[in-house]
Amino acid sequence: MKTQVAIIGAGPSGLLLSQRLHLAGIESIVLERHSREHVLGRIRAGVLEQGLADMLRQAGVGERMDAEGEIHEGVEIAFGDNRIRINFEQLVGKTVMVYGQTEVTHDLYDARDAMGGRIIHQAEDVALHGIDTDKPYVTFKKDGVEERIDCDFIAGCDGFHGPSRKAFPADKLTVFEKVYPFGWLGILSETPPVAEELIYSGHPRGFALCSLRSRVLSRYYVQVPSGEKVEDWSDDRFWEELKSRLPADVASTLVTGPSIEKSIAPLRSFVAEPLTHGRLFLVGDAGHIVPPTGAKGLNLAASDVFYLSSGLIDFYRAGDDSGLSGYSAKALRRIWLAERFSWWMTTLLHKFDEEAFDVRVKRAELDYLMSSETAQRALAENYVGLPYD
Ligand code: RFL
Ligand code: PHB
Numbered sequence: 033m034k035t036q037v038a039i040i041g042a043g044p045s046g047l048l049l050s051q052r053l054h055l056a057g058i059e060s061i062v063l064e065r066h067s068r069e070h071v072l073g074r075i076r077a078g079v080l081e082q083g084l085a086d087m088l089r090q091a092g093v094g095e096r097m098d099a100e101g102e103i104h105e106g107v108e109i110a111f112g113d114n115r116i117r118i119n120f121e122q123l124v125g126k127t128v129m130v131y132g133q134t135e136v137t138h139d140l141y142d143a144r145d146a147m148g149g150r151i152i153h154q155a156e157d158v159a160l161h162g163i164d165t166d167k168p169y170v171t172f173k174k175d176g177v178e179e180r181i182d183c184d185f186i187a188g189c190d191g192f193h194g195p196s197r198k199a200f201p202a203d204k205l206t207v208f209e210k211v212y213p214f215g216w217l218g219i220l221s222e223t224p225p226v227a228e229e230l231i232y233s234g235h236p237r238g239f240a241l242c243s244l245r246s247r248v249l250s251r252y253y254v255q256v257p258s259g260e261k262v263e264d265w266s267d268d269r270f271w272e273e274l275k276s277r278l279p280a281d282v283a284s285t286l287v288t289g290p291s292i293e294k295s296i297a298p299l300r301s302f303v304a305e306p307l308t309h310g311r312l313f314l315v316g317d318a319g320h321i322v323p324p325t326g327a328k329g330l331n332l333a334a335s336d337v338f339y340l341s342s343g344l345i346d347f348y349r350a351g352d353d354s355g356l357s358g359y360s361a362k363a364l365r366r367i368w369l370a371e372r373f374s375w376w377m378t379t380l381l382h383k384f385d386e387e388a389f390d391v392r393v394k395r396a397e398l399d400y401l402m403s404s405e406t407a408q409r410a411l412a413e414n415y416v417g418l419p420y421d
Pocket of ligand 1: 040042044045046064065066071075076133155190192193315317326328330332333
């Protein structure tokens, strides 16, 4: 097989990249390890920045998001029984879209299907070759048969565990990492959300988040120590723990019900530098991870796609390779700003095994956030998403 851009991974990064390239007349083939059902069964992000929502509209996949998603003008931050609403609209004149990543992926699949996009599922043993030549290629097995795709470029959109980052020569990649000693236990339940907007709650027992997918579908998370097992968390235990970490008036109105999904995600901050080696480009979680507290993972994947697709379009239209050679530096600048924000929000709201001094400093930081409009504006500016340039 032959194509212009071989894309590894059919998560939101890979699908959105292939859609944007297609609209610019650039061919791609997407290779995915799992089945489509598996990809569409994953419950992940829920908050889209305006930059991503606009890109989806431009790519012709915004219709269902605009009909079914919810525009949120603010979020609440709680600590014990103290709460503050961060009013995005008033503080920075922007909003966010609450619409599940699962739905975004669904819409992208529909669009790729409608345009005859090639996505090869259950591709095994995907391997990258010749990335530092101008004739890279990818090999894989499909139904036991060895296949090969020759291409001009490879986009590694294969998430944190995929083969693309591992294809860099060891001495060409530097990794910056922070692993937190806890994860998020999340559940999805067919119950009305406890509040109209998201509530991020820092509590002496640990962090909790009230989120939602619609007026009849709620998504809740509680911080749990690393190593905790989902099987040890009955629905009742989850609801009790969640209630204990929310302001009393919120807890008293929480509607509980059976979970329809329950899983634990570890928390990590991670950046690989650079994002490019030869003809290989890392995009999204393949190159960086943020803890989910700032809702930035999917949104960073989207800005990477924006920079890389622009670089590829300039290359194919005008032979201009400046966007491709500048991709890593441009994407990394925005990535590090989001890394900082996600680390800050995680540190502020989670329970750590800390010294008394650090606990007092965090309390002062929350006091400052609750009492200073300037501090609130900084949170709002980052949460709605920093500009792409
Ligand atoms: P993905 O979604 O991991 O997709 C990578 C794809 O590559 C495939 N793959 C392979 N394919 C072929 N061969 C191989 N050897 C392969 N190995 C892997 C995988 O099967 C998969 O289909 O990465 P992508 O596209 O870069 O997208 C990144 C986002 O998924 C991620 O950043 C977000 O979900 C993070 N995240 C959130 N981001 C937000 O912006 N807002 C949020 O509110 C938010 N909440 C979250 C989150 C992530 C969470 N978890 C579970 C990690 C909440 C949670 C709980
Ligand atoms: C979610 O709804 O899954 C969600 C929302 C906000 C976050 C993380 C996850 O910060």
